[in-house]
Amino acid sequence: MNQHPGDADDRDLKFEQYQRELALVDQILGLRAALAQESVRNSPTRQRVEQLEYEINALRTSSTWRVGRLLLLPVRVVRRLTGRFSS
């Protein structure tokens, strides 16, 4: 595929968005795993559970998360329909 001038910036921006969304999902799943680990190792204190739940909720309600999901939905659809940004 040919890469057109100006594509690079757009590509970088969209990849940053994609990566950011993946990273947020990863962090949420990682925190859930940490919470489960706490439960298995020893009964976690109420405070620790609340702290981890707070972190998960904070990620879920962050504007990056919500905006990222909205932004990426059309990006994914268009990318799959029309091709990719590549050389």
Add this chain to the structure above:
Amino acid sequence: MHVSLGAPSSIPPLALSIIAPVVSPGQSVALLAESLVAQVTDNWQLVIVGESATSPVSDPRISVIEHDSIDLAELVSAALPRVNGEFVMIAPHDGSFPDNAMSILGSYLAEESDVDIVYSDEGIKRAGRRTPRLIPKPAYSPERLRSQFYIGDCVFYRRTLLGSVGALRPSVPGAELYDLALRATLAAARIEHYAEALFIRGEAAGAPGEILGDVAVNSTRLALEERLAATGGGFVDEVRESGLHRTRRPVIGEPLVSIVIPTRGSYGEVRGVRTCMVLEAVESVLSTSTYSNYELVVVMDDVVDPDVVIQLRELAGKKLTLVWWTRPFSFSAKVNFGAFHSRGEFLLFLNDDTEVISPGWIEAMLALAQLPGAGMVGAMLYFEDDTIQHAGHIYEAGDAGHIGTNLPRNSDGPFGSFRIDREIAGVTAACSMLSTTVFEEAGGFSLLLPGNFNDVDLCMKIAELGHQSYWTPGAELYHYESKTRHPRVARYEVETAWGRWEWKLDDRSFWPYGVWADNHIG
């Protein structure tokens, strides 16, 4: 689920019935009956049935039905009206139970009231040896079950379930019990494996790997065909006398598969010849694969020799999507970058130091990746010297490793495990496939694990989301591991991976055989 002995229960154990069909005059049920009489609880009933049925022990819990037949299905049908236990096992005449088996199973089933089928590990007597050989079993594995009757003899079915599926069928002589397992597991609400040997088979009984006769082979084919037809389709390519059958799922449609290959364009030595690894890998994909609807998404460091790029373009032509990685090294970010540039419904991650061996490798992996609820699908990888590098991940004793490492290429593995598609806890990213949707649902490869354990982490995340991973010997490749990169494990990677998943790094559910060969992931 994979369960083992817990705290003693205060709930009375459920009543269990054992049916012992006697199909020839020489068969003695003495061992079986004596082992039941010796049980520490009395929540059991033994029904001996057959033309020459007699009880070697006088006990009110043992009943005898004289029935003039040598047909297993008919004998079991004759016995079922006399059964009063909640759960029923059809036992081989020469087996025996440890004295706490009925207590353990009856108590477990009383507590887990929604279980419809429970099966346990077994032992098998060995000539001249005092201790039986242990037959460990995996957690319920429906895909494995279509290639191997791994559930074995010690299976207790809820009596009402047996009634609803029609117990044994005379139309499948020689494969009645396998057929029952194939049908009943589809009707059961919950199936559990109890990870303790609660039944000892006699020497004459068949272990996994038993020899089937011609009649049993034909019956097994029929039973497997019906099972596949009832569960999304598939093919029975060969029913083997060894009990390890070649069956496969169909590929549905012809979805685009994006083969993502991260590379530095490095050279290495393969069989004494200096080789550009990525060119070798791509050439093998192009020349070997029978599946045609794929694209090659090569994520290349911008330091690569221009000649390599020219050759790659010539080699792969329109199949190639070449994207440049200009950032610092991170395997995870690089592969995520490849996924971002992929158009496929499925992603196939492939290291550049691999070489495809089996023509149908994509189909073998894709058919499993298309199963409802599928997670990652892994392959059989060999070192250059034709020893096994990877036959799935093992997570045991707080560590992660590869199954099968350093065993010869033609090894069957424990109970034929290297010959059949099977459920697995995780697989290496060196060659693995999953749907793009699942990849994104799991947040891709973690940026917190740039070099190591990112595949373990991805498999764990995917499992936590409720997806099942699989491994198939239908995809065989060479993996010239460490020829392009020597792994250096950073402390923070260990802390991150273990900080998340240490609690899951002792999971024998789908690999109950221990460390079959020692090698750690790193």
